[in-house]
Amino acid sequence: MKKIKFVLIYLMEFLMIFYCTTGTAFGVNLTDNKSVQSGDNLNTGITNVNFDYYKYFFGLDSYGNTVITRYGKLPLLETEEQKESWNSTLEELSNKIKDPLASKYMYPQGEVVTCGTNEKGYFVILFKYGNVDEPLMDEIYVLIDNSAKEMKINDIPVEFGYGTYRQEITLNSEQGIYYWFGENMDNLSESDIHIIQEIMKEKPTTPVQKIVAAYGKIPLLKDQNEIITWADKLSAIAGSTQNKINPYMEREQVIVYGGELTRLEVGINETLPSKEKNTIIKEIYQIIDEEARRQNITDVPVIFDEGVFINEVATEDTEAEETNLSLSEEEKTRELNNSKDNNSESDNVSSSSGNESSKKNSTPGFGLLSGLVCLCGGWKFGKK
Template identity: 70%
Template structure:
């Protein structure tokens, strides 16, 4: 029997769906189903979709489905079948929440054995897993008779391992039929419209969960993400009034009620009100609750509209939180604000505070203050009342999650892990840098940082972000790090070194994260200067010339 393809090779190429694209569709659909509380997925919480699918073909040789398996603690809990061709219609075709195990290896092996026995002089052309009579799955071996040139097909059912006759299926006899031809016949135009709807839906889910640090291009821990927070990898979500800059926050509790803010003007006015509230309570918080006298380290707000109090990890009790909320609430009521919304959380800190920068005397945050003089304590108090300055950047997307790091040892251990991941992926990122697509790549204190050339077209930029995060995520999983935190920023190349109104981060090695004394000097506007915490496994990797940190992004000199 001669096999006739259902579509031309050109059409197949134009309408084919890659395994990577199919995986994104599978991830997005399941994430949305679970977040919307769809029934049948209760056992999928905590599971992950394997990105390596089984490819299922039609009996005519056309690639039909990608079969993605979902595992929880290494136990199969379900499967998702995604169309391998856009002409099949909606991308996600079937979802199985209860599955039966089968052995593809045995089925493939037997189909080859039968083919060789029946056609000993024949040439094995191909062996594939197929949907031979939907929903039946089996192995199909195509063997070519060397004498006549005819091709013959051998089918073996994957469950029973019985040979299936190559004949049309009827109500009374087992056989085979082409699902592809059945689904595509006279419906190509409509099916393409349906696939495009699926793709649009997938992209909307991708955009929605990206704000929560979820990348649908890599395996994720399946859960109801509807109540998840904005990723703590994105520092720009927070704006601090006074205290130290945090390198990743973990929410403890929220009090009060958010106001309804519909217009940009309302949001701007609300932020101004919170800033005024911060000034009103600053002295009391600093003298009673703030480091070095207490557990509070940072005061500010977030993009959602909460007033924010951040603690260092440690002796934070419910009574302490209640006391601080009462202070804030009472002050807010004097401004005619009821039920002031306040978010309490833990911050991550690594900062060297200048006690006397001219004499080169500094104090690491978190070190004991027992031996400090009264004047030194006063310097700390005043320093904590200042506004931290953070270099502005143009964030493309922030993926992953920064874990709660409880002390300096955990911070440094985590930084070492990120540095190791950065070093292990260096060779795979280098080609992007050589093409000018990536400007800088390295490990910061609590996250990895990838600088994307902002002059690239948006489509190319988005594709590069996905590719690079897949590279980093794959390596991170080898080192037992899931949801690896990566920030993607934008920057540009320049040929001339800009020297006005810039801050130049210092190069650091893996053993030393602290900055030089000069990097801690106070800025002219009274704000604390930000610190560069960039770590690179190879000094200078990711820098095509001199790195300059500007308030609009990055600029570099080409080699």
């Protein structure tokens, strides 16, 4: 009896040491398991401003995530080959759970909006803010974990979080019928709801960016009103700092500057030396951060990405030459002569202006075309 008692005490001591050392029990990482409504970003070393940290398999694209909690245990991923293989495995897992997840837990009948992964290797489930509690996450984790076990994966690592969504869903393009995510669905037909359900199972289109730095933190935005209010605050910061950013634009160090939905964006000329880029990034973030603090905003979210200038004049000349190939020799000669005359007049105007920045009519060559809709205005303003 004493021997059995000794073994039990030894086992309990071992478990206590293991728990205190790893913070893990029964496959759940309790160091990350915080209050569901806390809105804490648990990984302080990773900013939620850089959207490239996440890759989505299906659902809607999120404009900033807030981690709720994490389950399971990450595998050891030391090489790029291991990471790529693990990402492929998680994508295969997402295909296995897509239908059962969508039928019960996914928007519009449920709270799940996005399924994906992150750079650390977690399988990611994102909710819209609202009716999310621990029993719901436990239930979804069991669904994912059971499918993972069928693939010989134990303690599948899953991150649960809130996404930020502002998206218009096309229901009927010919009739001009659209639905904004999160709006009341009472007036939608069964056919409309079915369209939304099918769209939620598609892979979202994510813009490609060359992000070189990301600062600050996107706050937890609970509904569309909070998202719009936050966007207005960022717009006010951008407007108040525009005059201080203009000199960087005139020197062609900065290509674009302005507000996206949940963060500010500064486009750096990628042809600059690395040391100069780093200096500019630090200077500009300090300018933005100081103004944000004056407006009672701390940790203002800003991304710095890279782009190149595309000379519009050169592009137009190339297009004109391609068009001229289809013209007759006589028409071609006339067009070329007119082009030379116009170029000569343009050169005279540029040289007489005395303003070096007005000589160059350029547009930024960035991949984030959706962001440029609001950002190009800042560039044009800076070049006037």
